[in-house]
Every structure is written in C-alpha cells, then in structure tokens.
Amino acid sequence: MHPAISVIFFTVTSGAGFGLIAMIGAGMPLPNGLAAAFFIPALAGLLAVAGLISSTFHLGHPERAWRAFSQWRSSWLSREGVLSVITLILFGLYTLAWMISGERILWLGLLIAIGSALTVYMTAMIYAQMKTVPHWHTGLTPLCYLLFSLTCGYLLAAGLNGFASGASSPAGLAVVAIAIAWACKYAWWKQAETTSLEAAGSTMESATGLGSIGKVRLLERPHTGENYLTHEMIHVVGRKHAAKLRIIALALGAALPLLIALGVWAFAASTLWLVLAFIVLMAGLFVERWLFFAEAEHAVSLYYGGREA
Amino acid sequence: MTSLPQTTDKALGLVIDLDTCVGCHACIINCKEWNTGGYGAPLADLDPYGTEPVGSFLNRIHTFEVSPDNAPASIVHFPKSCLHCADAPCVTVCPTGASYKRSEDGIVLVDESMCIGCGLCAWACPYGAREMDPVENVMKKCTLCVDRIYNENIPEEDRQPACVRTCPAGARHFGDFSDPASNVSKLVAERGGIDLMPEMGTAPVNKYLPPRPKTKPESASSATAEAVTEKPGGFLGWLDQALEKLG
C-alpha cells in the first residue's frame, strides 16, 4: 500500500495523543497546578487533533469530512470519527473541571480513558478489517496500535510528571510497556511472514479463475502507465530495504527508549528523561508505520502482476 | 446508509466470456466516453499529453499468460469492472454513506456529492474496481450504466450498458441473475460461470465464463483418413474411380 505521509502522521500522532489522554483520564500522577492542568491536556489534545486533522489531508473533499460521522453503524472510520469527537469533548470538559477545581474527576477520566482506547482500536480496525490486505487483517493489528498508543501515552505522562518536584513514576513500567508493545509488533511481523495473500488463499489463479488451466502470469497491464490503483495499492519495497528499515524502527522505537527507561530506573534519574524516550519512540513508530503500509500487499496487486510488477 | 440491503429485488450484472474476449479495449473506451459526460463528474485525465498521463476508467482489460503443464502457454484477455457484489465490502467501509447498493436492482453506486474521497472503499475492494478521479477527487466506479438501462430518452434496445452494446465480439452479457431463466443465468449454468476470488467472501454478482479447453498440438486426430495413394493404381487410379462416380 502507498504509505501516505498524512496517514502515517495521523495514526502515530493521534495514537500518542489518545494514549496520553487515556493516561490522564486513568489518573496517572501528574504535576498539579493550573499550568499543568492546562498544558498537559493541551498537549494531549493537540497530538490527537493534529493527527485527526492530518488524516483529512488525504481526503479528496475535506470540506465534506463531517459526513464521515454518519455511518457509525457499519463503518469503522465513521465510528472512529464519532468516538474521537465524543472523547475529545468529554476530555475538554474534564480539563475545564481540572483547571477550575484543580481536581481530576476520576469517573469521567476513566470513561475518557476507555473512549481513547476504543478510538485507537477503531483506528486500527480501519486497517484490520481489510480482508484485501492479509497483513493487516489480524487481531494483532489493533493490539499493536493500542499497545503503542498506551506506551506513548505512558512515557509522555510519566515524563511530564518529572516536572513535578520529587514526584517519580515507576520507570520499570515504562520498560515493561515498551517491551510488550514491541513484542506484540514482533509477533505481528512474524505473523506477516505467513499472512501473505497466498496464505489467505488469494493467488493470480484465484483472482482470474484460470488456475484450472495452468500457472497464471501477467503479460500486460491494462494501461502502460500508472493509475490510481497502482499508485495507491501497489507499492513495492525491496526486501533488503525493508530489513534495514525494521532495524531503524527497532533501534529508534525499541532499543533507545528501553535504554533510557532502564537508565532512569536503574539510576532513579528524573523521569523527565522519559520525554526523550517518548520522542525517539515516536520517530521509531513513524518508520514502523511507514513499513506497515509499504509492506502490505493488497489483493488487487494480483491483477497487476503481483509484487514483482 | 452504508449497510447493505438484506436482499435486492433484482441482481443485475454482467457475464464476461473469457473464451470470446479478444482484448480489444472497446468496452473500456466506450464506457469512458459514455460516462465522462454522464453520471456524476467527468472521468478525467491528468497530464493527458505529457509524460505521465493518468485517467480514471471504470473498466480495464488485463492480459494474462496461462501456462499449462503439458501444452503451450496461452493468453487470456481479462476485462474487469465492478462486480456489484452482494456482500460488497466497499459499501460497508464507507464512512459517509456515499457508497451504497441499490435494493431495487443490486447496483453498487457512489453518490458523488457525499463522497469525501477517503479511498477506503477502493482499499476494501479486492478487484480494483474503484478508482479515484484525479481531478474531481471523488470515487469512481462502474454504475452498470444505471443512466442507460432505465433511460427513457434512448431507444429501448439501447437500454443496456455501453460496454455491452459496444463489445464487437459479444463477449459481454447483461441481465438479471436473480432470474434463473435470464440470459445471464443460463449462460452461467451452461458454461460453468465462476466467481473471482471467492475466498474474499464478496459474493460477486458478475460472473466469468472460463476459456474452453484448447486442442493440444500433439493430440491425435479423430478421423483417420486412408491414403488413396496406396491403393492399387495409386492416386491416378483413385482419380479415375472418383471421376467415374461423378459421371
């Protein structure tokens, strides 16, 4: 699939934003005071909203984006839209209350945390529902999205808590979170090796129905140039290239944040360092997400000569 | 409403005969020509005279080479447009309700005024039957010529899809699959019509008739003709007898 920057930015950034919102809502320790009550939720909201706005950049008609709220009964994208807005509105109220009263309303926070997690789940389901893209079509996809979102949220929340003098969040949990999230992604990658189109039963033979005659191979595409489908659905990353990018993703997204979190844990350093861990994790996730799209094979590629085309 | 109708009154669609299609591309160009001035926005072309022309088309012809184990490779020209699936995933993913399946006849359409151009439906379609228009940025797909098949401004015999009417080889057939007596249902029954990618669970309405078996070069002849040259008198002797018979 074509790795559109706007969509990569959307999934990573709003994932982190909702992760942070979830952590706030779930009552993670955070600095007190009006500034904190304003800036921390603002940062969370900004990440979530920036992501959402970015997602409209790849729309042909962003001015009609409001229409996307209408189909929550059948469409994951619509559900995600609706729930994200509800969650954000509730989060706004929560923040207002926090700013005014200095108190965080726990029951509302928990509701928001659930809303955030569900939003991220729904984002992931936009991809995971696609039978046409077997790599994505697995329960591990929403799990990865969720775990990354929560890890991001946790690192950021814990990091920001470093501003509160004397406060310290358990960095050990950060280590665990990072490790679990990447373990899940590793499992996803492992699974991706076997969830090819072919494993899903889709081959050029089934796509054309000509398998009973013999082995099928594309001789000519319908047009000599590119078209929307080849641009959008048929993106080929070289194997070597992909392996390199995975290492980069792992280095930035897993190794570095882990090292930082371990350091904070071992040396009981300021959890502020976890903000740095968050930043490198995000960088790693951009690469991970690029690969998520770029490596995914769409069934339509079978009509365009498969991957070698 | 992007939920799919439980049932449709009719199941209109196409039968495409792979044994007859010569890959001439007539259907795709006539489709473009009819539809660019018709339903919804034009089917536009970007950089039409430049280095990378791209346009939206509702139908495309692929060419496959099929290599059997024990016979020479053959070529199959393969037209593909929307299959108007009964369980159309393109409809259920649509967040706006722009994509829908008509309950009257099962035609899957995009209401372009509602389409936000998110492209999800194209992702959901396994067949590559949807293309975003490069200029208008709305999703384009085969309408089964909904603006022809019921059109009272055109003669009754022309109320069929443009691609079917134009196909020089007669490789495309239009009709109602819900009626077992229809031309399309009969063709499917007689010629063993098949679904594309049944594993996707889309339950396509359009069916493909597979190529008929080819004669292998080395297959033996059914008729064994005797050599007249080996008869007594040889060829000329045979000639005499044959002329005799003619009188």
Add this chain to the structure above:
Amino acid sequence: MGADRHNVDLSPHVSDEIRKTTCYMCACRCGINVHLRTGEDGQPKVRYIEGNRDHPINKGVLCAKGSAGIMQHYSPARLKKPLLRTGDRGKGEFREIEWDEALSIAADWLGDVRMRDPRKLAFFTGRDQSQSLTGWWAQQFGTPNFGAHGGFCSVNMAAGGIYTFGGAFWEFGSPDWDKTELFMIFGVAEDHDSNPIKIGLGKLKARGVKVVGVNPVRTGYNAIADEWVGITPGTDGLFILSLVHELLRTGKVDLDYLLRYTNAPWLVIEDEGKADHGLFARNEAGEPLVFDRQAQACVSSRAPGVKPSLKGQVDLPDGRKARPVFELLAQKYLSDDYAPEAVAETTGVSAVQIRRLAGEIAEAAFEKEVTVDQPWTDMKGERHDKMIGRPVSFHAMRGISAHSNGFQTCRALHLLQIMVGSIDCPGGFRFKPPYPRPIDGQPKPHGGSQPGEPLPGPHLGFLRGPEEMLLEDDGVTPQRIDKAFSWDAPMSSHGLMHMVISNAHAGDPYPVDLLFMYMANMSWNSSMNSGGVMKMLEDKDENGEYRIPKIIYSDAYNSEMVAYADLVLPDTTYLERHDCISLLDRPISEPEALADSLRWPVVDPATQGEGRDVRGFQSVLLDLGARLGLPAMTDADGNVLYADYADYMVNHQRRPGVGPLAGWRGKNGGSSGRGEPNPDQINRYIENGGFFEAHVPAEALYFKHANKAWTDWAIEMGLQDGPVEIIFQLYLEPLRKFQLAAEGHGERQPPDSHRERIRATFDPLPIWYAPFEGEGIDVGEYPYHALTQRPAAMYHSWGSQNAWLRQIHGTNPLYVPGPICDEAGLVDGDWAWVTSHHGKIKVPVRRMEAVNGKTMWTWNAIGKRSGAWTLDEDAPEAKKGFLLNHLIHELLPPKADGLRWSNSDPITGQAAWFDLRVRIEKAPPEEHPVSLPQFDPQEDSLPKPAAEIAYGHEWEADN
C-alpha cells in the same frame, strides 16, 4: 432501504441531436451515431459516439478507436492553418499562411511540373479512402507516378486473390460466419475488417465452432482460437502446401467443384525449351482446351456438356503434347517434399498437427456439408436445385502477405480453399460485392505521360504478361518512380509506395521535382529504415538544393511527416468533411449486400476550436485541379466543374450513369447503382444513416463466380457491363509468361541479373521459397525473427495524440520468448540491443511464452519522434516506445555482385516487413534508459495542450 435516499437521475437527457455518419478512426468504416450537445461555448459539441445498429459493417458495435473519436476530434495536435516551411526540413519550423497563398503556391509548383514533365510529380496517398478521386486526379494531371499504401500494405493478398479467383480476403470477402463449421485464420492481428471479424468470431464462439489460429504470436484473435499453430514466420506456404499434400494423399478434394469452376482440367502445353512450354493449349478463339473423357478429344473448356479429364498426357490437334493442370498439381504436391514430416522442422509445426488439421479440414468440408434450399442457375445454364456448401473457411492477412514469398503463399492458401470447394459456397469464403471480378474486368496499368496531357488510363491494374509492363522503349527502364510494373516487381498492382522516397532521392530511374503526399506518415512509421528516409528528405545536392526539391503534404494532425513538408495543407477531422466510401474504390459491402457510404460535416470546423481554418483535402484537390485547368475538372471554357467534393460525389460520372455513390441515383432518386445524378443524393444518404445498401437477391447469394442471377444483378447495379464467369486459376498463366521471358523467350527480356530470380519465383503453381532476407545474411548471426502487430486500440500513428488511447499503449516493449530471455539473461524490465543486418535499436524487454520460440514482436507504430503529435518531448512514446522500422531496410543485403534488391516480393513488390531477422543482447543497466535511436525533437508551433481533461464537465450539472 437505503437507495431512496440517493437521487439518481435514471433518465438523463443524452443529446440534442444525433447525426449519423461514418467512422474514420480506421479504415474499417463503421457507421456511427454522433450525439451532439451544446457545449460551454454555445457551439455543438460531441457528447457520445456509438455504433449505428443498422449499418452493414458494424451492426451497432464500436471498437476502442471509434469510441475514442471525441479525443481525436478535439486533439490538440490538429493542424489549424496552412503552413509554409521556414526552417530546415525536418525541424518543424513553419509560418502560417492563408489558403489563397497556399493554393496558389501549390498550383504554381504543380503547374510548372505538368507543363515540363508530369513524371516529375510523384503523388502518393496513404490511409485515405479516396483513391478513385486521387487516382483520377493524377490521371488528369498526367503523371504516371501515382499510388497508395496498398503496395507496402497487403498487395500480395489482394493480387494473389484477384489473380487466382477474382476476389481476395482483405476487404473483398469474408467467411460465412453463420454457416461455417471450421475456421482457420492466418497471420491476422486486426485487419481492416476490424469489427466484422470480431462480430464473426463472436458468432463462431456462440455456436461453439472451432477456430484455428495460425500465427507466431498467440494474442488477440489467436488467444481465443481453440487451436494455435505457432508457426515460424515466413513458412506458411510450406505448411499450407503440406495440408494440400495430405488432402491429395487422402483423396479429400472436391473434384466436381474443380471441374466446374477451376482451370484444373485445362491443358498445359508440354514443349520443353520452347516459347509455349507451360502455356495453356487454346483453340483459335483463344479458349483454353480440355480433354473430354467421353468424346476422347480436345475441346474448348467453354463447350457445354464437356466431361473434362484431369490426368494424362494428350496429343493436341497440332501434334504438341499437353497435360491437365490437375495432374501437374497432384504430382507436384504429392511429392515427399511436402509431406508433413518433411516440413515440420522448417515450419515449426509438427507432422502430427499438420496431419490432424488436414483431417479436420476434410471432415468439416465433406462430412459436415451444409445445404441451402435455393435453386440457382450456373453460367453454363445448368439449373441446380440447391446450394451445397463445404463449411470450412479461411481468412488471412499481412502475416502471410508481408513476406517476400507472400504472393505465392497467398496463392497456396487459395489453392487449399479451392481444393476443398469452399469459395463462395455456404459455409465457406464469400465474396463481397462488387467482387468477384475477373482479371479481364480489372484495369491494366497505364503509363506514357506527355507534358500537359492526361494519362491515357488509370495507373494501377493487373497485367497479364510482360507485354503490359510499364517500361521505357529500352524494355528495361521503369516508367514509374517506384519501379512498379518493371522487372523488379512486374505484377505490382498497387505500386511500391515504400520505394518512392528512396528512388526519388537516388534519382533512380529519374529524379522528381515535387513529392505530393496525403495522409501518409512516410518520414516515420510507414517507411522502412525511417532514420534513413528522414535523411533522404533532408539531403541536399552539391548546389545546396534539396535532392527532393519540393514536398507538399496534407495531414490533419501534427505528425512526423509534417516536419518534412515545404507546404502543409491542413485537413479537417473526419467529423467535419464530406468523404465518399465508393464502390469505385474499396467498398464497405458485406456478402449479402452491396453497400457504400459517406461522411458529411456533422460539425462545422469553424465551431470546433479557436482559429481553425482547415479544408477537406478532396475539395482542395479539386480546387487545385481547377486552378491547373485539368481536363475533367474544367469545361472547354475553363469553367470549374465541381464546386467541392460534395458536388463531385453527386455529379461526377465515371461511366454514364455510374458515379461515386450508388444509392438514390436518377433525377428523383429512384434508381440504384446506375442512373443520372440526383441533386438530393447526399441528403438521401444522410436520411438513411449515411449509407446505402442493396441486398443481393437470394438466388445470387452464393457461387457468384458462376451464377447467372448474380451476373444479371451485377449488371443491373452497374458493377459490371456484361456477363462474367470466373474460372479459378489454380495454374496462373501470366506467371508462366514471365518465367518464359526469364528463360529467354519473347521480345521483352529481363536484365540478366533478374533472370534466375524470376524463373525461380514466378512458378505458375503455388510454391514456397525461403524469405529473402534470411537468405542474404548469415542466419547464425541473426537467428531470430522480429515482427510487429497492430494493437486493436491504436491506428498506426494516429492514436498517440488521443488522450484515452495513449494511456493504453503509451510505450511498447519487445516481447521476447522465454527461452531466448533465459539464454540472453533478460528479465522483465531489462533493456536490450536488437540488431539486424541494417541497424541496431535499444528497447525495453518483456518475457512471453505464448509465442513461436524464434520470434520476438512488438506493437506497431507506438514509438514516436520526440516533439511530434503535440506530445511532451519526453513523452513515453518517444523515450521508451520504439519503432522496429529502424531495423528494416527498403533494400535487401547486398549480393555478391553488389546489387541490392528491394526488400519486397519479387512478383508484386509487396514490402516484406516480416522477413526481418535479428539478434538480441542485454544492454548494460542504466539509471534512466531511453530507447534508441533518438532524434532531435521536432518543433511544435501549436498551443500547448491542456494539463488536464475533464471532458463533459459542462453537462454535469444537468445530470
């Protein structure tokens, strides 16, 4: 549920008006309904083009090209105004001039030549369909140098058929799609009968009739064939004669048919070494003799009630010996040389397959006999109570004819058809009116030009022996610039357009002053050796003058050839002018109906784009004729006879009562075929959908070559002036006459250099010989064949300017057989050098298995010169597309004696495009490879084309 929320207009307004005319996106000439609707500028605009259901050719269907007519009609490459060259030839630099100036320049140039030496005008036309006008004009002008593209296209097919049985495949006949039980198609990718063939194949598929495709490449029609014969190029003749061998060996020949309709019983003189050896024995009246089995005597083949013998040497009344054609034929083809085993290796077709196919042909012909219950009377007066058919049919085109052995191969195929009795019978091949036509009913070629005088007769025709060649008094020097009807290609019925530029450049047989061309992209895809031709057109003599001093060219679009013209006459598009698809030319008839048609300006060019000031070429030609005072275009007082082409179409009479259009003749339009001009004729055509059709009477539907009812009807319709019977010429005597000349007999003698070649190839019975190019080179060095095929969705070079079609074929790979790829280390996407004896090109490669293992191929005419057709200079057509033409030379490799023959069939001069031999090597990988050769981009003065098209947006709101 659901749908009701969406408003779909199920009955939108389609168009304001439908105008019916004839398509011209290719030469198939289908009927079209042009839907017009008011555009943004308030002018009529084309909304939709569909096939006309009533039309005899396409019956409602339309191909990709026809459907893309909108983009052709509104192409940004349309020329707008007459152009006068300002820069060097080939650069494409021009200044726009007014029509008055353009016409007076042209008239000056032409007038000067006509008064000095009309031979110095070479007037050649390409893909037009107005040869009956252009040829007639050239005749009035007086130049012998007129021809059209037929000579490089498929004259082998046309001449092979007409000489043999008075018709041909091409557009002159078709299979009996409704009744045939076996269909074999040889060497066809598209053909002119583009839609009718597809409709026909569709009918066969619907009936489940077996289709056999004989073609090195298995795409298109061959892809759907039930059996594929992946023959080695240039060997069809041998394959066919092996089928003939098998049919003879098994006695599966229709003797009754041979006796009735062919020259199988005619007696051939056996007089070794004498001037009559191999000619037909004739009586004083010139009638060929046969030996009557009952009377045991030689009698005229025309005598009623004869029972001719088919074998045995007989003594002629004058004592000479003779033998029937059939015995010579049987002896020849029963020879082991034609046994399936003997030909398998050369043809690449196994003996098993040949033998089985022969069996299937025989089975279809003799065991699936079809009858039509229609009594009829033959030309000998015998009444038959039904029509008996041999339902096996064949079709063939350039795959067999565009070889240097093509004429004989076409003859071989016709021999096969005739042996099984399947010409114009139910289920067989059927003639389309006005065919069949006997050779004697065909014109002879005319030469002998005189300053200021018309030529005594038409240029092109069918000669019957050396005495009718067009030679100077020395008996050797050709009269024509293309050397047609000379010893180089004696029976070149369509001329040799592919030799015009190189001969004119070489001044051989003489230089010309003015080259006048119409609708032919001769500096590019329609020439062999395109790069060489470009140089010839640019070449100057010692005085700095162009070797070809002046070039006038008419094109409608900014083609490669435009850049080489000194004066460009811009034509209209096909929707903007009158055209006439006449029975005097290449008609559109189908077997059951005689038909002709017209085009008319369904839109006015002045409303079809800014600054368009274009004129229909035929009207311009008549205008020039009038300015020159050509006899048939002006009366005795110098008054102009035809105001324009429409006027000519109505009022011109070729023979009394016979004019360009056959329908609605006579003062009130009451007569068909013959009749006085009818001033309302064009309107009557338009009312009828742009065509005229007269159904062949039921009794005349088959056996037209020998059918009384047909002859009567043909005379009535003005197709013939007297009764005709066509005897199929299995043994072709004119060929023998040339052989005799080569053997030293007769007055007209070929130069010694030509003797052996004529003797060997002009066999009066079909033969096969290896194509010349392969003979002249070391085939070890050039082991492979390279071919082109017509893509269904492109017409030669025209299609590339079409925004829709060029997306389908914007580049062309070379399709290379898998085993050759493996050997050369080639994979999809690689580039390769392909080398012939003449040149070297660099091309992108794609692997293919469904192809003859020694043959690579590509789509024809996709490659473009950079800057042409108003495309971006870096358009894929120019940078990745390529022409095979750069590898094909118009001359064969030099012989030991330094002589170079034209790369053509020795009999007809047909260009041997498909004889090409090549080798292939992988090209080293590059970052941005381009195809080679590349040429400097040609200048383009037309406005830059739009960056996007959203055709029809103005009607969107109404929908």
